[in-house]
Amino acid sequence: MGPGEISIDRAEGGVAVITFSGEHDLNTAPELRQRLAEAVEDGGPVVVDLSGAAFIDSSIIGAVLDARREAQEQGRGFAVALSDGAHPVERVLEVTNLATTLPVHRSREKAVSEAQAGAEEQAPRQ
Amino acid sequence: MTSEGLRLTVAAMPENLAVVRQALAGFAEGVGFDDNAVANLKTIVTEACMNAVVHAYPGDEPGPIEVSAQPHSDHMQISVRDRGEGFQPRPAEPGEDSLRIGLPLIAALSDGFEISGAPGDGTEIKMRLAYERADNGTAVAPAPQTVGTSMSIAPGELGRPVLSRVIGALATRADFSIDRLSDTVLIGDAVLAHDADDFSGGMVGIEILDGDGSLDIRIGPLVEGGSDRILAGLELPGGTSLRRLASEVEVKREPSADGPEQEFLRVVVDP
Numbered sequence: 001m002g003p004g005e006i007s008i009d010r011a012e013g014g015v016a017v018i019t020f021s022g023e024h025d026l027n028t029a030p031e032l033r034q035r036l037a038e039a040v041e042d043g044g045p046v047v048v049d050l051s052g053a054a055f056i057d058s059s060i061i062g063a064v065l066d067a068r069r070e071a072q073e074q075g076r077g078f079a080v081a082l083s084d085g086a087h088p089v090e091r092v093l094e095v096t097n098l099a100t101t102l103p104v105h106r107s108r109e110k111a112v113s114e115a116q117a118g119a120e121e122q123a124p125r126q
Numbered sequence: 127m128t129s130e131g132l133r134l135t136v137a138a139m140p141e142n143l144a145v146v147r148q149a150l151a152g153f154a155e156g157v158g159f160d161d162n163a164v165a166n167l168k169t170i171v172t173e174a175c176m177n178a179v180v181h182a183y184p185g186d187e188p189g190p191i192e193v194s195a196q197p198h199s200d201h202m203q204i205s206v207r208d209r210g211e212g213f214q215p216r217p218a219e220p221g222e223d224s225l226r227i228g229l230p231l232i233a234a235l236s237d238g239f240e241i242s243g244a245p246g247d248g249t250e251i252k253m254r255l256a257y258e259r260a261d262n263g264t265a266v267a268p269a270p271q272t273v274g275t276s277m278s279i280a281p282g283e284l285g286r287p288v289l290s291r292v293i294g295a296l297a298t299r300a301d302f303s304i305d306r307l308s309d310t311v312l313i314g315d316a317v318l319a320h321d322a323d324d325f326s327g328g329m330v331g332i333e334i335l336d337g338d339g340s341l342d343i344r345i346g347p348l349v350e351g352g353s354d355r356i357l358a359g360l361e362l363p364g365g366t367s368l369r370r371l372a373s374e375v376e377v378k379r380e381p382s383a384d385g386p387e388q389e390f391l392r393v394v395v396d397p
Contacts, residue, residue, distance in 0.1 A: 023144060023147070025140070025143045025144065025147075025172055025176070026140040026143055026176050026179060026180070027140035027141050027143060027144065029140075055147070055165075055168060055169075055172075057143075057169065057172045057173060057176060057228075058173060058176070058227035058228040058231055059176060061227055062227065088165045091162070091165060091166070091169075091235070092169060092231065095230075095231060095234035095235060096227050096230065096231060096234075
C-alpha cells in the first residue's frame, strides 16, 4: 500500500500528463478533479496515466469521465494510459466497460500521441 | 457460520476508506485470499463504504460505518452498515458518474449482494465473495461503536496483517516516519501475541484515535492486571520497552455497559 499521489508533467506537444501512484479513492478525488480541470483549462491535450495506480474506485473513474466530457466539449484531446499486465486497475475498467469506451492505451507514448491527434482532429470545428 | 471474523468501526469520512480497505485486505490475505480476490474485496468494500460516506450522514458530524467480514468454508460474507438516513434511491445528477458505477462494480466483482434499510434506520450492504483457502480458524467478538478506528479480533497470526495494515494506513495519514511506524507496528504485534486470557472474552479489542497527529491506542477490555502483564511482555532485550516507544502509557478503568469497571491500556505514539 502507498498513499495516493497525483503529479502533472508536460509531454511533447504541450500534452498535460496526469500520473497516479498509490491508492486513490474519494479522499483524493477532489485533488484529482482540481488537477484535471486545470489541465483541461490550460488548453492542451490531456493524458491520464493510471499505470502507477495501485487502486482506484468509482469516484476516480467519475472524475476521469467528467474530465473527458469537458475536454471533448472544449475540443481538447484526451486519452487514458494503462500499461500491460495484470494490473489492479484493469479489472475495474473491464467490468465497467470503460477499457473500451474511454479508450485505454497500453503505453503513455501511445496515449500522448492519441491525445495530440484527438486535439488536431477537433481543432477545425472550433 | 464459523466463529472467526473481523469487525471494524470507523467514522464515515473519506480518509477512512483506506483504513477499512487495508484492514479487510490484511484479513483476507491472512485467511488465504489470492491477489485477485483481495483486489475484488478492496473494491467492493470501498464502494460500499463510499456509499455510507457520501449519503448516510448529511450533517457535519460523521456517524459510524460498521464493517464485518465473516469467513466461511468457501466464501466470505462482508457487511457494511451505517446508522444514517437509510437507502433512498434517486436518479444520479450530472457529474455523479460514480453513483452509477459503484453498485454495478459491487454486482460484478462480488458473488452476490443485497441492500437493506429504510429511511431513518440506516443502510446495510451485505456482500458475498467466494474463495478457496486453507483452514486456520480464529474467533471474534463485537466491537463497540466509536469515532476512531475500532477493531476486535482473535489474538495470534491472523490479526497481525490486519492490525499492521490499519496502523500503517493511520500512521501514513499522520505523517509518521518509517521508524515510528515500525515502533507502532511492533506494539501492535506484541499486543496480538499476548496471552488471550488477559483479554476479556479472549478477544483483542483495539481502538485507535488519530485526530491530532498522534495515534492514541486503547487496548481492552482487559482482565484485572492485564495491562501490567502486557507492559511486562513488552520489555524487550536491549532495554527497549513500550514505555520508551510510546509518549504516554496509562492504565485506565472505565465502567462497562452493564456496570462493572473494566481495565484498558492506553498507549499514545507520536510521529
